[in-house]
Amino acid sequence: METTQEMPFSIYAENTPNPNSMKFVANKMLNQSDPIEYLKSNPSVSSPLALKLFQMPFITGIFVAGNYITINKNDTIEWPDVVMELRILITEFLNEGGVVLHQSVNITSDPTPETATSLDGNKELNEMDLKITDILNEYIRPGVEQDGGSINYHSFNEGIVTVNLRGACSGCPSAALTLKSGIETVLKRLVPEVREVVALEL
Numbered sequence: 001m002e003t004t005q006e007m008p009f010s011i012y013a014e015n016t017p018n019p020n021s022m023k024f025v026a027n028k029m030l031n032q033s034d035p036i037e038y039l040k041s042n043p044s045v046s047s048p049l050a051l052k053l054f055q056m057p058f059i060t061g062i063f064v065a066g067n068y069i070t071i072n073k074n075d076t077i078e079w080p081d082v083v084m085e086l087r088i089l090i091t092e093f094l095n096e097g098g099v100v101l102h103q104s105v106n107i108t109s110d111p112t113p114e115t116a117t118s119l120d121g122n123k124e125l126n127e128m129d130l131k132i133t134d135i136l137n138e139y140i141r142p143g144v145e146q147d148g149g150s151i152n153y154h155s156f157n158e159g160i161v162t163v164n165l166r167g168a169c170s171g172c173p174s175a176a177l178t179l180k181s182g183i184e185t186v187l188k189r190l191v192p193e194v195r196e197v198v199a200l201e202l
Helices: 048-053 079-095 127-146 175-190
Strands: 011-015 021-026 031-039 059-066 068-073 149-157 160-167 196-199
Touching: 011 079, 021 079, 031 160, 048 059, 048 079, 059 149, 059 160, 068 079, 127 149, 127 160, 127 175, 175 196
Parallel strands: 160 196
Antiparallel strands: 011 021, 021 068, 031 059, 059 068, 149 160
């Protein structure tokens, strides 16, 4: 008796608020762990898919989370010229058994910019850290991820919350507005001790 063949990958593209970022969504999970971002300027890339994509000179960053990949490009080319090519490349790579992330990568233990996910290093979470993290996870993160990005809590010091923005949020012209009118407003309302929210500069 023949076994049912596993459903192949299919990919579709979604625009993001960042004109230099495009979200490529798969019909299956690509990353079961914490989101991870690769920058072309960082030679330490543990993703065969990212290495494949970085062969294209216009790609500057790749963000992998859940069932999607956000690709950042420079200004040398427009998305309509390359979206179909990228969709085909990613789909064929996945359906030919290509690896998205090496299983040996421990996302949470490496605080380098490539894999930083939450607090700086292994700092123990205090009550304020946990409160802010819970608010970010409940009210902010879903919308940011919908736009192909990621927000992670970094620290709270003297009324200033520092967050790490990645994926489509990185370099997005509207990120500063989102940070101030959206994230900062919510945190100030729910946590009176918060005076300001800033993005971590990596």
